[in-house]
Amino acid sequence: xxxxxxxxxxxxxxxxxxxxxxxxxxxxxxxxxxxxxxxxxxxxxxxxxxxxxxxxxxxxxxxxxxxxxxxxxxxxxxxxxxxxxxxxxxxxxxxxxxxxxxxxxxxxxxxxxxxxxxxxxxxxxxxxxxxxxxxxxxxxxxxxxxxxxxxxxxxxxxxxxxxxxxxxxxxxxxxxxxxxxxxxxxxxxxxxxxxxxxxxxxxxxxxxxxxxxxxxxxxxxxxxxxxxxxxxxxxxxxxxxxxxxxxxxxxxxxxxxxxxxxxxxxxxxxxxxxxxxxxxxxxxxxxxxxxxxxxxxxxxxxxxxxxxxxxxxxxxxxxxxxxxxxxxxxxx
Ligand SMILES: [Ca+2]
Ligand SMILES: [Ca+2]
Numbered sequence: 001x002x003x004x005x006x007x008x009x010x011x012x013x014x015x016x017x018x019x020x021x022x023x024x025x026x027x028x029x030x031x032x033x034x035x036x037x038x039x040x041x042x043x044x045x046x047x048x049x050x051x052x053x054x055x056x057x058x059x060x061x062x063x064x065x066x067x068x069x070x071x072x073x074x075x076x077x078x079x080x081x082x083x084x085x086x087x088x089x090x091x092x093x094x095x096x097x098x099x100x101x102x103x104x105x106x107x108x109x110x111x112x113x114x115x116x117x118x119x120x121x122x123x124x125x126x127x128x129x130x131x132x133x134x135x136x137x138x139x140x141x142x143x144x145x146x147x148x149x150x151x152x153x154x155x156x157x158x159x160x161x162x163x164x165x166x167x168x169x170x171x172x173x174x175x176x177x178x179x180x181x182x183x184x185x186x187x188x189x190x191x192x193x194x195x196x197x198x199x200x201x202x203x204x205x206x207x208x209x210x211x212x213x214x215x216x217x218x219x220x221x222x223x224x225x226x227x228x229x230x231x232x233x234x235x236x237x238x239x240x241x242x243x244x245x246x247x248x249x250x251x252x253x254x255x256x257x258x259x260x261x262x263x264x265x266x267x268x269x270x271x272x273x274x275x276x277x278x279x280x281x282x283x284x285x286x287x288x289x290x291x292x293x294x295x296x297x298x299x300x301x302x303x304x305x306x307x308x309x310x311x312x313x314x315x316x317x318x319x320x321x322x323x324x325x326x327x328x329x330x331x332x
Contacts, residue, residue: 038307038308041305041306041307041308041309042305042308042310042332044089044092044305045092045303045304045305045308045309045310046303046310046330048085048089048092048094048303049094049301049303049310049311049312049330050312051085051089052082052085052094052096052301052303052312053299053301053312053314053325053328055078055081055085055096056075056078056096056098056297056299056301056316057316057323059074059075059077059078059098060075060297060316060318060323061318061321061322061323062074063075063318066292067291067292068231068261068262068263068291068292069100069102069229069231069232069291069292069293070231070232070257070261070262070291071231071232071257071258071261072261075098075297076098076100076232078096078098079095079096079097079098081096082094082095082096082301085303091305091306092303092304092305093303093304093305093309094301094302094303094304095301095302095303096299096300096301097299097300097301098297098298098299099232099297099298099299099300100229100232100293100296100297101221101223101224101293101294101296101297101298101315102224102225102227102228102229102232102290102292102293102294102296103228103229103231103232103233103234103237104218104219104220104221104224104228104233104234104237105126105129105130105133105219105220105221105228105237105240106126106220106221106222106223106224106225106226107130107147107151107188107191107194107220107221107222108151108187108188108222109123109126109226110122110123110126110127110130110144110147110148110151111123111148111151111152111187120152120153120154122148122152122158124161125284125288126226127144127148127160129240129241130144130147130220130240131144131160132239132240132243133216133219133220133236133237133240136236136239136240136247137213137214137219137236138204140199140204141167142165142166142167142199143167143197143198143199143200143204144160144167145157145158145159145160145166145167145168145169146167146168146169146197146198146199146200147194147197148168149168149169149170149183150169150183150184150185150188150193150196150197151184151185151186151187151188152185153185153186154170154185155170155171155172155183155185156170157169157170167198167199168198169183169197169198169199170183171183173198174196174198181196184196187222188222189222190222190327191216191217191220191221191222192217194216194217194220200216203215204216205217211234211235214234214236218234219234219236219237221296221298223296223298223315223317223326224293224294224296225294226288227287227288227289227290227294228241228288228289228290229289229290229291229292229293229294230253230257230262230265230268230289230290230291231257231261231262231291231292232293234254235247235250235251235254236250238250238253238254241285241288241289242272242277242279242283242285244276244277244278245272245277249272249275249277252275253268253271256271261291262291263291264291265289265290265291268289268291269285269286269289293318295317295318295319296315296316296317296318296326297315297316297317297318298313298314298315299312299313299314299315299316300312300313301313301314308332309332310330310331310332311330311331311332312328312329312330312331313327313328313329313331314326314327314328314329315327315328
């Protein structure tokens with residue numbers, strides 16, 4: 001009797017071990033399967049993002065009118081076509097944003113080339129435009145001094161001509177940080193470098209998102225010839241162009257150009273004058289605005305498959321009949 005009881009317990013033990021084994025095998029197989037699906041979706045999202053980038057390149061190459069660039073053109077409308085990628089690639093949710101870099105202020109142009117001169121020459125007019133961006137959006141303008149110091153080759157804090165206070169910073173400031181580093185003393189290779197500069201934090205740089213609360217990354221660039229395309233500049237950039245352009249005038253300009261893009265820079269200047277903006281004869285704005293892009297476009301593509309996806313950021317350069325990728329990065 002004792003032996004029989006022992007046999008039953010022994011069999012029960014073996015059965016439970018077998019059940020555990022089968023359960024674990026089942027669990028592992030399901031994990032493996034999920035991981036494979038995950039990897040596949042990741043791979044799919046990467047391929048779709050590349051395909052979307054090709055699509056943007058094609059739109060830029062086929063742009064028939066190189067004398068002007070505005071939101072009525074195909075390259076600017078690819079965002080609408082992004083939804084179609086979901087039809088071509090079932091299950092994919094695709095979002096495409098293309099921005100003309102000439103609609104933004106170029107921080108690298110703050111320092112003018114001063115060949116043969118020992119002293120650094122700052123483009124004070126541009127510095128004032130960028131200062132206004134800070135004033136209007138973030139109530140913070142001294143960061144411009146620090147950006148100038150980040151780029152200029154010297155080691156002296158920059159003092160703006162109109163005030164005695166400087167927001168500048170050189171090595172003495174950066175070396176005193178908890179994790180010290182040096183001032184670059186050279187042009188920015190990427191706009192993301194701004195985050196390293198005194199007075200610029202993540203909120204200031206990234207903004208809150210959306211057209212009403214942009215960050216510096218939406219308004220500044222390192223890719224352009226320095227001129228502003230008034231057909232693609234945001235409300236905030238237009239407002240920065242002259243002290244007499246207030247928010248409502250900037251909004252009016254953006255609204256008006258929606259159906260009727262500017263065909264000459266003069267049309268824009270005339271519109272300013274009609275609205276009471278007093279332009280001096282030699283106002284720097286005359287040489288600063290244009291109606292076309294200098295050829296650099298930033299592309300942001302987000303692809304999602306279920307829970308997996310990728311984000312592709314690229315800068316394209318349109319030149320003659322070609323488009324080249326100047327920079328690209330994929331994040332998961
Ligand atoms: Ca300096
Ligand atoms: Ca410096």
